[in-house]
Structure formats: C-alpha cells, structure tokens
Amino acid sequence: MDNRTVKIDPKFLSAQPKKTSSDAEHISRLRPSQSPIAISLSRCPTWSSLDPLKFKGYWDSNANAILLNNGSTAYFTFNDASVRPTLSGGPLIGEYIFEQMHFHWSVDDFTGCEHVLDGHGYAAECHFVHYNSKYESLETAVGHPDGLAVVGFLLETVDAPNPRFDRLVQGLEGIQKRESVMNVTSESLLWMDREDLQIGNYVTYKGSLTTPPYTECVTWIIYEKPVQIGSEQLGLLRQLEGPDSQPIERNVRPTQRHPPGHSVIYVKQVRSKL
Ligand SMILES: [Zn+2]
Numbered sequence: 001m002d003n004r005t006v007k008i009d010p011k012f013l014s015a016q017p018k019k020t021s022s023d024a025e026h027i028s029r030l031r032p033s034q035s036p037i038a039i040s041l042s043r044c045p046t047w048s049s050l051d052p053l054k055f056k057g058y059w060d061s062n063a064n065a066i067l068l069n070n071g072s073t074a075y076f077t078f079n080d081a082s083v084r085p086t087l088s089g090g091p092l093i094g095e096y097i098f099e100q101m102h103f104h105w106s107v108d109d110f111t112g113c114e115h116v117l118d119g120h121g122y123a124a125e126c127h128f129v130h131y132n133s134k135y136e137s138l139e140t141a142v143g144h145p146d147g148l149a150v151v152g153f154l155l156e157t158v159d160a161p162n163p164r165f166d167r168l169v170q171g172l173e174g175i176q177k178r179e180s181v182m183n184v185t186s187e188s189l190l191w192m193d194r195e196d197l198q199i200g201n202y203v204t205y206k207g208s209l210t211t212p213p214y215t216e217c218v219t220w221i222i223y224e225k226p227v228q229i230g231s232e233q234l235g236l237l238r239q240l241e242g243p244d245s246q247p248i249e250r251n252v253r254p255t256q257r258h259p260p261g262h263s264v265i266y267v268k269q270v271r272s273k274l
Helices: 023-028 163-173 186-192 231-238
Strands: 054-056 064-069 074-078 086-088 096-105 124-132 148-158 181-185 202-207 218-223 227-230 265-267
Touching: 023 202, 064 163, 064 186, 074 163, 074 186, 086 124, 096 148, 096 231, 148 231, 163 181, 163 186, 163 231, 181 186, 186 227, 227 231
Parallel strands: 148 218, 148 227
Antiparallel strands: 054 086, 064 074, 064 181, 074 096, 086 096, 096 124, 124 148, 202 218, 202 265
C-alpha cells in the first residue's frame, strides 16, 4: 500500500451550511402580546414573500352547521365533526382546523371592531378561530404558543344590503333570544368568498385570545380591507339578547399595549401563478 497522505477537499470538512429558516418560521418566533392592538401600517415591516393563504372547505362544503346566541356573541360551528375546513399558508406552519366563527360589535359603526388599523374603527369584527392540527383539540391547542390561528375580518356598514350575508342574516333572525340555536349550513359563510381572500393585504402578529383567559396562543391574521355589510343586516347583531334579556351592546376588548420587541408584519399577498 502506498502511504501517501490523502488530500481531502476542504468543502467536505466544513459543516453543511445551515438551512435558512422560512419567513413563516421567523414569524412563529415573534414575541407574543395581548390582543387586540392598534396597528399603524406604515410602521410595520412589509413582506410579500409569504405563501398565499389557503382556505379549504369553508362555504362550499354544503355541510350542516349551527348558529347559537350564547349570551355574549353569535357563534357559528359545524355540528358534524367530520367537516373540518382547513387553513394553511401565509405565516402558518402546517395546517389549522376551523373550529368556530363569532362576532364582536358595539352600539355604533366605529367602535365595534377589536383591532384598529391606522386609526379606522368599524362596526364589527368577525373572528374565524382555528387550532393547529398537530394538537388533538382546541382545548389542548390553547396551551401552546402555536396553538391557534384566528382570521379577523373588519365589517363596514353601507346602506345597501350585501346579498352574500343573506344566509347568515336568516340565521341571526332566529337567535335573538339568549341560548337559542338555528340550524344553518356552510352557506352562512358565503360572504368570506371574495377575491381579497386570496390576494388582499393583511397584518399578522403573535397575540392572545381577546376573551378570558386571554392566553397568548394566537397567530393573528387581520385583513386590511373591510367587508361591507348592510346597516340593517348588521343591526341584527345589536338586537341579540344577552343576560337579563337586554341587547348585547358591546362585546369588544379595548386595545392593549404592544410590549417592547413585539412585531406586527404587514403582508402583501401576491397572486399565485396557478
Ligand atoms: Zn373574537
């Protein structure tokens, strides 16, 4: 055997270059805060490199659902556990399962939203609550920083009714009394199907539930452009009765202070090349 020293190419000795983390991973490590918050868009870092958000099986599943007046809000959920709309993409790692939708509102058209973008207030805010599919239930997911993803839509009142809210409105008409329930279908979610869902700008940050126990387990996604709803349609929310059979006047948590080092990302979605 020849006893030569074998020269090894240095590139085989150096460690493999570290895989750079994705934008979604970066967002997942942001410091959480209490929610809701007031956001100044011009102060947020703007990103356009995130994957598009993917909403699967929400309004077009033809599935049975219920709409409930639980005494504090109008609450929508599918009553068949096998119907599981899913949300993925954007700032999310993995898939999140839709659990329920509910509303926040107030007595006027400007203080009914929880999140405030550039100082604009709106009549209401709708939340789509999802839990991370790696956990077995929403209750388990709440115990983890990556447990929940909540999509928020700001609702702006206009004079003319929005026909896409017709199915939801039919349900709201039947749940004026506290603890009343209406059988509805996935068509109550038709109004969320708009072009903005795929290409609209949104803000995302790590925050908390806006109702007790205010756990910091939520990746928030708030669309910038409000959804228009007729004044009379929105008025049905204000007629829902809470405890004491009085209309629920306000179910909005005030905006919370951002802690130092907290970050909100302004995401510009780009049309996917499909
Ligand atoms: Zn909410």
